[in-house]
Amino acid sequence: MTEQKSAIEKIRLSGGAADSAASLDFEVSKLDNFLDPLSDWFSSILIKEARQAVKSRQFVWTYVLQLVLVAAWTAIGFATLTSQLGTGLLLGYFVILGFPLAVIIPFSGYRSLAREFDDGTIRLISITTMKPRQIILGKFGSALIQLVLYLSVLAPCISFTYLLEGISIWAIVVGLLISIGGSIFLTIFGLFLAGSFRSRNLGVGVSVVFSIALGFAYFLWIVFCFETYDGMFRGFGNEKYLIATGFTFSVGSTALLLLASVVAQISFPSDNRSTLLRVMMLLQQMLFFGWFCQLLCQEPFYRDVPKVILMITGHYWLLMGFLMCGESSNLSRRVRRSLPGTLAGRIFLSLFMPGSGRGFLFAMANVWAAFLFVMLLVVFENFLFDWTNQTRSRFGTNIYASEAEIPGMIISSLFVSWYLSLVFLFNRFLWRRISRKFEPGYGPVISLFFGVVLVAMVSVGSFLIEAFLSNYGLRSSLAWAFNWYRVSFEDFSSLTSVFFVAFVIQAVMVLMFAVFLASRDFLVVAVETPERVLIERQPTKTNRLPVGESIDEIFGELPAAPRRDDEA
Secondary structure, eight states, rough: OOOOOOOOHHHHTSSSTTTHHHEEEEEEEOHHHHHHHHHHHOOOOHHHHHHHHHSSSSHHHHHHHHHHHHHHHHHHHHHOOOSSHHHHHHHHHHHHHHHHIIIIIIHHHHHHHHHHHHTTTHHHHSSSSOOHHHHHHHHHHHHHHHHHHHHHHHHHHHHTTHHHHTOOHHHHHHHHHHHHHHHHHHHHHHOOOOOOOOOHHHHHHHHHHHHHHHHHHHHHHHHHHTTHHHSSSOOOOOHHHHHHHHHHHHHHHHHHHHHHHHHHHHHOSSSSSSHHHHHHHHHHHHHHHHHHHHHHHOOOOOOTTHHHHHHHHHHHHHHHHHHHHTSSSSOOOHHHHTTTOOOOHHHHHHSSSSHHHHHHHHHHHHHHHHHHHHHHHHHTTTHHHHOOOOHHHHHGGGGGGOGHHHHHHHHHHHHHHHHHHHHHHHIIIHHHHGGSSSSOOHHHHHHHHHHHHHHHHHHHHHHHHHHHHHHHHHHOOHHHTHHHHHHHSOOGGGGHHHHHHHHHHHHHHHHHHHHHHHGGGGOOOOOOOOOHHHHSSSSOOOOOOOOOOOOOHHHHHOOOOOOOGOOO
């Protein structure tokens, strides 16, 4: 009985690549030639997660149930709905589509990453050649594939409703964009929760809370469909356009920030985890002010609106600044190799590098940049934007913002800087000494907790003291001097009390001391890159395998394939 040669041996013993295809028992199609390099480009995590998701019972039963519900609702709709048939069918289709998009896909994305931490396989994946970005995008891509498969069931039916009376193409497009965008955001948020809460015991509680939140999100989607969908998107005026633009910017930028945060959470401790996050923070603030300028093109500044804008940005940078102040100031040699070498690079680009001092200065720079931007808009409002004087003469000039609100804007920015400085000093002097007793990675969480408690105690405490004294007919300027939410909206004449001036002086001193300590992080210089690292970064050369790779050729049972001219 003769042994049948394998396909690899047939190719190697054929003597050339031109006759290799003829030696095989099958022929490769043009589609395979196109898909094979494409499959190599995708992450192996994407292929694994997509196969597991499609073959799982959860996907199969949900897909079958969706088909049954679509068929049943189509039959019931044509049998019972007499008026507004298209609107009723479309709403039912969106309700059916919302369950897998709002519940199944986000929860499966959360469990796919949480399972890696529970089983400990995330460490094995991290030591491979795949980057953390490829791992997260692979799991996110698997959720997108499921989204497309679920959407393929409803696509013919939703397209059919356009032929019925009362349905416009705009209603279909807006409904699909909201459902798909909401599913993508919930999936990214699920990945963020899985990366943030890695403990097995804590993950059980997070899973329960997240599943309840997804059910509530699906309930809100049903309410939105039946209560506001009928007349909300029939027109597309300026107000709806501004609301939709602001909502899209906020949700999209937050999703990108959460996705970058998940990538940073699964990377090695010696990697640079901060630069991408800070770029996303800066991008989010730029999108917010871009939307705000778009709003100003329609309506002018009203009174106290600049202070409200600075208060919104202040809370945002308090949250992000507290987290950045909790970072470790010790940089690994890998990160120090990427530090800027020039003086200009240290001043500007170093703010995007890791470190508590750099994070504190980055938050401070954005807070005062926001103040400067809003102040320029207030001062040059009449020159930058073209409004008619009819609007001002209709309501009067006393309801619009003016340069007199700049002191309140300064006070609002000063309060944010004061809170950031106190949290930074807490992390620099106190947390550094006790951090060895805790597991690494809890610095930002402790810093955020301390900052939130500090702001709550100062604000609520001053309000309660003032309310207690007002019951006895007393008014203490010391109490309201520490109340950020009240002092920012006071007139300039009431901000000249002795206690408030003392508060401003000590806040400026604390701020200057914190900035002095944080600026010492700029003294860290870059180190030279080792020669072995430079060699590893060079592109690898493709070497041909030597003749005699099969077992039979190694042991001499088969003659070696002859060398070609280009291999000689």
